[in-house]
Amino acid sequence: MNITEIAKKAGVSKATVSNVINGKLSKVSDETRERVEKIIKEEGYKPNVMARSLVKKESRLIGVVVPYLGKDEDFFANPYNAHIIASLEKFIRANDYYLMLRCVGDPREIVPLLSSWNVDGAFFLGIYKDEVPQIKSQIDIPIVFLDTYAPGEEIVNIGIEDYRGGYLSARYLISKGHSKLALVTPDISSEGVIKERYRGFYDACREAGIPFKKGNIYNTESTYPSAVQVGQDIAFGGGDYTAIACMSDIVAFGVIEGLKQCGIRVPYDISVIGFDNLPDCELMTPKLTSVAQDFEWKAKKASDYLFKMIEGKCHLVADERQHIRVVERQSVRALSDRT
Amino acid sequence: MNITEIAKKAGVSKATVSNVINGKLSKVSDETRERVEKIIKEEGYKPNVMARSLVKKESRLIGVVVPYLGKDEDFFANPYNAHIIASLEKFIRANDYYLMLRCVGDPREIVPLLSSWNVDGAFFLGIYKDEVPQIKSQIDIPIVFLDTYAPGEEIVNIGIEDYRGGYLSARYLISKGHSKLALVTPDISSEGVIKERYRGFYDACREAGIPFKKGNIYNTESTYPSAVQVGQDIAFGGGDYTAIACMSDIVAFGVIEGLKQCGIRVPYDISVIGFDNLPDCELMTPKLTSVAQDFEWKAKKASDYLFKMIEGKCHLVADERQHIRVVERQSVRALSDRT
């Protein structure tokens, strides 16, 4: 069933049917409109999106691009992604758009595809600064980046106060009497949320007069299995830590598991703080103390910007960062009057 | 940049460019092909997907339809969905298709949209039997249902042995000496995985000569907050249970939390078994004993069927159900010689 058949059945031209569908009231009399609408309903006719997009040059399609990590190559390797995607989906749907989801190794490779799909806009999750220019230059639809650091680039980015998050993480541990700190984190060398968190963490240590050396950094992927390994390494490594800061919750989960497997108890033997505040923090015992970010807030902000740009046919520049805090639970113990 | 411009630059017709793109070797000489390919690469040209779909009547788009539950209206309300989606995305990508994700209240409402998008195929997650006929009748692209019970309908369904899962759940508890059982479950009246699991559970109890009454059923949504509430209800309800079977992990997580909040310890005071074997089972303390299903298997099977149907332009009928087992962890205690 297509527009031509509807037009024939209603005894009008395609143009008139199109005008009815698109609510161009001034072009159609009430009488004809009703007749056409009746037939459309009877036939259960829905206009072909492809044909419409072709001429309108808009698709009501929003791309969501998620870089994958590790070898699993799915977005759930870090559940954080899943939360964000779930929230974004909700807002995309609420705005009557459609979500095209794609995980990628290198986000740059997806850009030509996005434009060949005529997507009206896109969200990019966790892109690195040096990937931004290529993305921007290859496509000029509205894009909202989440958790990207690219000062100087004219983009819309929604994130959190990562520096402050790292800072709070360290401050919190220190306030509980810890001074022998380990840090478990993905690569801190690229510009990005992790580097910022690390900087905050480092500065807080310095301010408190606590020596924090590169040797206290344990490298991991943002995946559970990788972090379990690190937990074991720490357990066996003989480093004399009283607390471990993790740069994401999924890493903290893994580290705790790794420690447990080696007979080390959290928080009695060693304290652990996470970052993200995934709902799973509540599930475990001890419940994970974590630096909290609000996914819903992020997704809402990001969507607001994206749809403002799409509907206003304009480009905005913004860098909004959510104010965050530590959610205190049970995985960090106060070192009171013991050493 | 479109095909006409490429054709002009290369001094050939659109048809030739099209033939180059689509690898119709017999229609183009090597010389021309190379020239055209060079220009395509130089210009970074990608054919417009919409235009191609319009004439080819295929879009390389796969719909993934996820019913939402509760009032959150996002797929993460039950993390189980997120796992399946993540796996499906991986296989869809591997087959060079694109994933259109949509959560819905009523799955039937999405069908006209799918067809207006010319999607080449679709996955429906957790649809009820009585929704199937309408879905099938409104659209005739290949569809694979996951976790649907619709005997007699000519569909492809991929699921697990739910009856056996419920049966194993009860058997396991009983084998550990439990006889005072509660069941926490979403509505068991609709045909579907839950009803099957319930039937298995019920039969296992009967076989073992253990009375299981409707009064031992606690109703919940498949969401964490709802299950927490139920956990509290059970704690306060004074029912003298030694073990609780939950029909999904997310529910078990919530129940355990609810119990904990009321000072009841798992598994010392009461045992809990889940269903799904989400990775989160490993995170918590006690680690959750659960009836295991393998998401990756499901997504792989489902994709194999879908792409076989799409590429073979045929309809298949199948009902494959994964053989499942109980993964024993720590949330169920053996009631040895204590009443």
Next chain:
DNA sequence: GTGTTGCAGTAAATCGGTTTACTTATCGTT
């Protein structure tokens, strides 16, 4: 020398919509 076959390539139709430019009829003004 004629007929057949295969190769390389093209013009035009097509997919299912939207949009533009144009027509006709009706009405109100002056």
Next chain:
DNA sequence: AACGATAAGTAAACCGATTTACTGCAACAC
């Protein structure tokens, strides 16, 4: 009565690809 404005509707062009039917031309068989 002539003029313009507005309302209602249409034919045809267009979006960017694919596909069909056709054209020359060279090679080959008989």
